[in-house]
Amino acid sequence: MAKTPRKLKRARSRHAKSCEGKQPHKSRKEAEDTASKLRSERGRRNLVAYNCQQCGKWHLGNKQR
Ligand SMILES: [Zn+2]
Incomplete structure (x- = not known):
């Protein structure tokens, strides 16, 4: 298993810690679409x-x- 180059990853994305592991959506509609999908598919109300x-x-x- 290859190690993840953490330094490289951090330099590339300007994400703060709170963003880590979160999927970025470029628009509200896209985010809302995903949210409603997860709400119905996984019960994430x-x-x-x-x-x-x-x-x-x-x-x-x-x-x-
Ligand atoms: Zn963010």
Whole structure:
């Protein structure tokens, strides 16, 4: 198994830690589409799309209540 070059990965993406492991969506519609798919397929009812302050893209997260 090849090691993941962590330095390279970090240099390439300007993502902050909060973005790590999250799929970036380029538009709200794309994020919402994915969110609704996951909601129905996996029962992720608290899933919401939000505009990320760190990278300016859209991520999916859990609704905080
Ligand atoms: Zn982000």
